[in-house]
């Protein structure tokens with residue numbers, strides 16, 4: 001059995017000391033939200049997933065889902081866990097009041113993802129997909145569809161999927177072949193095969209609502225000709241759900257490296273009845289709304305699994321004694337010292353820990369920006385829109401890359417035990433490895449950042465992001481204790497401006513230069529955002545110290561900030577060198593020598 005304790009103290013620090021979320025909520029009209037409500041909800045949700053989702057996580061990995069007689073049977077314990085989730089009303093809590101929810105802010109929904117993923121990522125993706133489908137329905141479906149689908153999907157009584165990928169197209173969705181044929185009653189018949197569909201079929205819910213990308217007969221070529229359709233597994237004939245499946249069938253479940261509890265299905269649509277979501281040929285834009293939300297949730301996967309892997313590596317290392325402290329024996333009564341005496345073990349554990357603390361701050365900041373984008377107006381909304389556009393690919397790619405790194409470091413800390421199934425950490429590593437791949441690979445996120453997002457609005461998005469950072473740097477130039485954090489932050493921000501100009505200038509004439517540097521640029525970008533957030537967190541702790549209100553937690557946070565700036569942030573220098581090296585060594589490499 002693995003250990004897990006939700007990082008509630010860290011969330012309280014971020015919510016109330018760093019981001020002052022209660023003030024944000026008041027400003028945005030979430031009048032019902034106060035500190036007590038946020039803290040209680042965060043604590044109770046974390047307890048719920050620990051008690052209800054976590055116990056089946058290992059069985060999910062061990063037994064996986066099974067395809068029997070064309071139907072998917074969930075892993076042991078999943079059905080009961082989902083039943084309790086639906087009954088508890090937790091998923092609905094973040095939905096609108098008119099759909100039975102509490103209309104809680106989106107930063108809370110974002111934060112809910114972390115413990116959910118730590119406890120059982122396979123179940124958490126079902127929840128994330130269902131809420132993503134709910135969002136699409138309430139925004140783009142007809143009133144008739146909203147009336148029928150919104151409530152059961154919001155509660156999890158019915159679950160959701162997103163169906164984009166086909167055998168010959170993953171990244172390049174313009175190639176999709178699934179067809180939609182209009183019917184006289186205004187519906188469409190959908191025919192085609194989708195692959196890799198997460199939770200494409202299962203027995204957790206009475207119905208599954210698929211969001212399917214398909215092409216109408218008159219569709220323009222490529223991605224401009226894609227439309228989005230809602231296709232339920234079972235139709236509602238007005239008198240409850242039909243017992244006849246709506247033309248969908250599963251012809252296989254993928255065998256995978258990890259995430260075995262989540263059925264990844266080959267899903268066939270054979271004249272399945274569906275309804276168009278919004279206008280024809282606007283499907284990509286609509287699917288991207290869902291995908292952008294899922295990309296943030298995917299970023300939280302790096303955090304959730306990195307965190308639980310770290311906690312287990314820490315628990316193990318506290319018990320493990322090998323070798324002696326290089327500066328003399330620590331424990332004279334024992335044949336060896338605890339491995340925490342070794343600088344290399346500390347390096348690995350602290351890197352994993354600080355990776356998690358940093359991305360938790362990034363996830364919380366993005367959650368608040370989502371609320372400002374949704375509920376704010378004027379400059380506040382415009383600013384949040386710009387920042388979300390830039391930070392979405394960064395959160396997805398950066399957070400999942402370092403999440404994999406944290407899980408890998410946690411295995412390394414444990415030596416052979418880390419590699420063995422008995423201790424549980426290798427599962428987290430296998431499970432998190434999908435996160436840099438799905439929802440658009442990390443390579444594609446980096447290209448989106450450098451090729452689209454930083455140039456959007458004539459570079460205004462980037463200015464919206466960097467101006468407050470430069471202001472922060474200026475304000476803190478003379479603040480006691482801040483120079484250790486402020487100075488490297490300033491170097492990074494200046495470097496980001498220069499790298500952006502370089503990539504734009506060189507990339508305009510040679511797209512290979514731009515594309516070759518994209519992934520390193522995205523990592524540099526992520527490191528810079530984390531440098532800003534670490535400096536902000538350090539400032540809060542230093543202020544608490546001067547006010548005489550600081551606690552051990554603040555001291556530990558300051559120590560974490562120092563680890564970030566000494567151990568992680570210096571990678572930026574190497575990234576600059578790699579970006580400047582350009583593309584020639586890659587593109588001139590002789591093909592025959594590969």
Ligand SMILES: Cc1cc2nc3c(=O)[nH]c(=O)nc-3n(C[C@H](O)[C@H](O)[C@H](O)COP(=O)(O)OP(=O)(O)OC[C@H]3O[C@@H](n4cnc5c(N)ncnc54)[C@H](O)[C@@H]3O)c2cc1C
Pocket residue numbers: 162163164165169170171172195196197198199256259264434437438439440441442443444447
């Ligand atoms: C477990 C699992 C669950 C999934 N769940 C879903 C789901 O629910 N719904 C769904 O629709 N799909 C799902 N997918 C599919 C997933 O989103 C795709 O696998 C992913 O988008 C990558 O597509 P691909 O596998 O076809 O890789 P490809 O597109 O073939 O890419 C292969 C490599 O080439 C790179 N590449 C491709 N094009 C470019 C380019 N233009 N520039 C630079 N590099 C490029 C990629 O980054 C990647 O490294 C799932 C996949 C898995 C494995």
